[in-house]
Amino acid sequence: MADLDQKPKVGASRRDFLRGSGIAAATAVITGPAVASLDEAKAAEPEYKVVADTVTLKLQVNGKELSTEIEPRCTLLDTLRNRLDVTGPKRVCDRASCGACTVIIDGATVYSCTTLAIACQGKKVETVESFDTGPTGVPHAFVQHDGLMCGYCTPGFVTACKSLLDRNPNPTLDEVRKGVDGNICRCGTYIGVLEAALAAAKAMKGA
Amino acid sequence: MKAFEYVSPSSAEVAVKALDGVDAAPLSGGTDLISRMKDLVTSPKRVVYLKDISAIAGVSGDAASGLTIGAETTLAALLSSKVVKESYPALWQAASEVGTPQIKNMATVGGNLCQRPRCWYYRAGFGLLPTKDGKNMVREGDNRYHAIFHTDGDALFVSPSSLAAPLIALGATATILGPKGERTIPVASLYQIPKKADDRELTIAANEIVTKVTVPAAKGKNASYEARQKAAHDWPLVMASVNLDLDGNTVKSASVIVYGVAPVPYRAEAAEKAITGKAVNAESAAAAGDAAVQGAKPLSDNGYKIPLTKSVVKRALLAAVGNRYWEEG
Numbered sequence: 224m225a226d227l228d229q230k231p232k233v234g235a236s237r238r239d240f241l242r243g244s245g246i247a248a249a250t251a252v253i254t255g256p257a258v259a260s261l262d263e264a265k266a267a268e269p270e271y272k273v274v275a276d277t278v279t280l281k282l283q284v285n286g287k288e289l290s291t292e293i294e295p296r297c298t299l300l301d302t303l304r305n306r307l308d309v310t311g312p313k314r315v316c317d318r319a320s321c322g323a324c325t326v327i328i329d330g331a332t333v334y335s336c337t338t339l340a341i342a343c344q345g346k347k348v349e350t351v352e353s354f355d356t357g358p359t360g361v362p363h364a365f366v367q368h369d370g371l372m373c374g375y376c377t378p379g380f381v382t383a384c385k386s387l388l389d390r391n392p393n394p395t396l397d398e399v400r401k402g403v404d405g406n407i408c409r410c411g412t413y414i415g416v417l418e419a420a421l422a423a424a425k426a427m428k429g430a
Numbered sequence: 431m432k433a434f435e436y437v438s439p440s441s442a443e444v445a446v447k448a449l450d451g452v453d454a455a456p457l458s459g460g461t462d463l464i465s466r467m468k469d470l471v472t473s474p475k476r477v478v479y480l481k482d483i484s485a486i487a488g489v490s491g492d493a494a495s496g497l498t499i500g501a502e503t504t505l506a507a508l509l510s511s512k513v514v515k516e517s518y519p520a521l522w523q524a525a526s527e528v529g530t531p532q533i534k535n536m537a538t539v540g541g542n543l544c545q546r547p548r549c550w551y552y553r554a555g556f557g558l559l560p561t562k563d564g565k566n567m568v569r570e571g572d573n574r575y576h577a578i579f580h581t582d583g584d585a586l587f588v589s590p591s592s593l594a595a596p597l598i599a600l601g602a603t604a605t606i607l608g609p610k611g612e613r614t615i616p617v618a619s620l621y622q623i624p625k626k627a628d629d630r631e632l633t634i635a636a637n638e639i640v641t642k643v644t645v646p647a648a649k650g651k652n653a654s655y656e657a658r659q660k661a662a663h664d665w666p667l668v669m670a671s672v673n674l675d676l677d678g679n680t681v682k683s684a685s686v687i688v689y690g691v692a693p694v695p696y697r698a699e700a701a702e703k704a705i706t707g708k709a710v711n712a713e714s715a716a717a718a719g720d721a722a723v724q725g726a727k728p729l730s731d732n733g734y735k736i737p738l739t740k741s742v743v744k745r746a747l748l749a750a751v752g753n754r755y756w757e758e759g
Contacts, residue, residue: 405530
């Protein structure tokens with residue numbers, strides 16, 4: 224385990240090398256033949272950290288700071304669902320196609336299944352759990368307008384609609400269609416989704 | 431996906447160092463690389479994350495002096511640029527049809543240019559020149575989305591970048607950074623047709639990255655037009671990007687680049703010749719569209735791309751001069 228801020232596992236800096244290898248290395252520096260190799264080590268000193276093992280990831284999820292251990296290959300979706308118990312985003316296609324895993328990072332919707340968790344270190348993540356469920360919120364409009372059948376795509380659609388309305392509080396039907404273009408509903412409740420998005424926009428204005 | 435080590439460098443120079451000497455892959459939006467890693471088509475030892483390098487992101491410049499587009503500019507940021515929308519509609523129109531809102535937020539200009547082919551044989555792990563029992567799997571198999579030009583060779587995939595066609599038509603250059611320093615090449619020179627199994631379709635080495643794209647001053651008129659199978663989330667079947675240098679109404683010179691028909695972005699020289707010296711109207715544009723398919727040799731399942739190519743070239747030329755007759759009731 225290594226924190227991102229801790230010393231790198233591979234390609235340690237000269238200072239870390241000396242600190243880590245203790246007296247043996249320090250002694251070697253003083254002896255003649257080692258001086259040349261120290262210069263070489265300085266020339267080859269990497270200017271980047273290599274994360275080869277697990278790291279501590281810190282995320283701002285729905286206003287709360289959450290932290291867990293991850294490998295570099297963990298996706299944001301699997302990290303949220305399996306490590307942080309944030310299960311609103313759903314794993315469906317796992318290939319950036321269906322939109323069920325949609326979350327909002329720093330104000331922009333992304334497919335969390337195709338985003339590395341490690342690349343989100345310190346970022347602000349919003350998921351469907353944080354949305355207003357009152358009468359002027361998007362989730363309520365989905366209930367009122369039958370925007371779901373099996374419900375598996377619904378968190379993604381709700382997130383896409385919420386993000387669209389945050390940027391464009393007064394969308395046309397065509398803009399709603401484009402706004403939810405990145406989400407697929409296999410039950411085919413698109414009409415309900417489009418109506419819900421337009422109704423939510425109206426309800427928000429009335430609020 | 432196999433385990434890999436991860437580097438998030440602070441600058442493009444450091445990124446190139448991190449890519450050098452190991453089996454490494456640069457990562458931007460991830461919409462290509464992460465899916466390839468999940469499918470075990472690509473399993474790099476190291477992933478170098480470029481998207482947080484703000485020095486190579488963003489759009490600057492204007493129509494009079496030209497544009498500089500950082501490689502890590504997201505498609506969403508590119509589309510929000512007023513100058514791109516107003517003066518480089520060929521680029522804006524092509525970008526606006528890429529992916530979905532989520533993909534536009536994730537994907538970058540450099541990633542779009544350097545994404546690997548979407549050929550389903552390549553994506554299933556059979557390589558760029560998929561062969562079985564000495565026969566080309568694309569030629570023998572389902573090739574409905576494959577090339578109609580350069581089909582004498584074994585590379586039958588189509589070049590996947592929607593932004594390459596407009597950028598080439600606009601005369602853009604790409605700046606490449608590698609261990610030996612920086613070089614600038616025409617965007618068209620990013621691509622090649624692989625001949626041997628281990629050739630890449632990209633000319634840049636695995637330890638090089640695109641840092642920016644430079645688009646010359648906007649002269650004349652430009653437009654893109656694409657035909658697609660469905661309205662939602664897909665690559666175009668065929669798209670044409672055109673850039674016309676006009677003298678009054680007469681075309682002094684033309685660039686016509688077609689996406690979706692060849693393993694590289696395809697320059698339709700015959701179409702360029704056909705429209706040069708003429709005013710763009712329904713008749714001359716249709717003649718240029720017909721000329722665009724000269725030399726095409728479709729495969730067993732993709733002959734439909736011939737009429738499609740004729741139409742998109744015609745419509746892109748007409749769109750460039752403001753005639754979008756197909757949108758009128």
